[in-house]
Amino acid sequence: MNTAAAYEREPVGPGRGRNRRKLYNELLGGAFIAPYMIFFLTFSILPIFYGLYVSFHHWTLAGKDEFAGLANYRYALKDADFWASLWHSTYFVLLSTPLMIAVPFVLALLVDSKLKGRTLLRTIFFMPQVLSVAVVSYIWVFILAPYGGLFNTTLRHLGILAADTELFWLNEPDLAWISIVMITVWWTQGFNMIVLLAGLQDIPAEHYEAATLDGAGGWQRLRYITLPAMRGVLLIVTVLQVIASFKVFGQVWLVTRGGPGNETRTMIQYIYETGFSANELGLATAMSFFFFVFLLVLSFLQFKFFSRKGDD
Known part of the structure; x- marks a missing residue:
């Protein structure tokens, strides 16, 4: 009997079969993810490198003008309006982020309780999230309007505002910031509420039952069970919210311009005006990369701070 022919007719061992199946599964998975990767590379990664190329040129809406080297970056660093806009974005983050964590967390606790009608409440709390920024902004422009606006009228009926007093919510700097924060919290808290609700529902009920049997009250259960268990979720929500708040643009542009x-005027608005109003796309792109690095470093510092705090 021919040894080589006999060897070829031997069944494939289990190890080789597993390797072939693994290779097949990997190729199949790659085939499924390939369309997304092509889309991601084309519309996310390549524009970043193209934008970096643009940032080193004097570039207008008509196209490339001339090579500028680091001139756009130097100009941005010396531009007082650039730093003022960055401070405005930072100020908005400081005002909005605590509320965008606390309000959704309270609402998540509420809809996670045994309260009747909690499904309806979830729908009501999340409903503003599905509205577009244009719809939300125009609704609130009417609500905050002086001389008959819903907000001022409600404050008068509650006795908070005197009958002969009128608040111009969108025409005074401090009130304008309060208005933008109110609009943002009302509009976007639904997403954070859902994320935090998912985290709350992952906490085993046995922990609360054991704590109740040991005599722990509601505040103690919140402090020693809920908050430690939610630490990872709160970290992710905080980092995402800080980034989202720094990128605020739509509601500010539509409500106060x-x-x-x-x-x-926030950072994104200033970049927009530099690129499309002043026709300086190269400079606007350089500002965008400065802003990108700023957010990258800030996110890294947040993760380091929370990780170190958790280790302590």
């Missing part, structure tokens, strides 16, 4: 004056 960065006014009064330029007191509420």
Whole structure:
């Protein structure tokens, strides 16, 4: 009998079969993910490198003008309006982020309780999230309007505002910032609520039952069970919220146009105006990369801070 022919007719061993199946599964998975990767590379990764190329040129809406080297980056660093806009974005983050964590967390606790009608409450709390920024902004422009606006009228009926007093919510810097924060919290808290609700529902009920049997009250269960168990979820929500708040643009542009004056002009709005109003796309792109690095470093510091705090 031919030894080589006999060897070829031997069944494939289990190890080789597993390797072939593994290779097949990997190729199949790659085939499924390939369309997304092509889309991601084409519309996310390549524009980043193209934008970096643009940032080193004097570039207008008509196209490339001339090579600028680091001139755009130097100009951005010396531009007082650039730093003012960055401060406005930071100020908005400081105002909005605590509320965008606390309000959704309270609402998540509420809809996670045994309260009747909690499904309806979830729908009501999340409903503003599905509205577009244009719809939300125009609704609130009417609500905050002086001389008959819903908000001022409600404050008068509650006795908080005197009958002969009128608040111009969108025309005074401090009130304008309060208005933008109110609009943002009302509009976007639904997403954070759902994420935090998912985290709450992952906590085993046995922990609360054992703590109740040991005599722990509601505040003690919240402090020693809920908050430690939610630490990872709160970290992710905080980091994502800080990034989202720094990128605020739509509601500010539609409600105040960065006014009064330029007191509420944020970083994204200034980049937009530099690129499309001043026709300086190269400079606007350089500002965008500065802003990108700023957010990258800030996110890294947040993760390091929370990780170190957790280790302590």
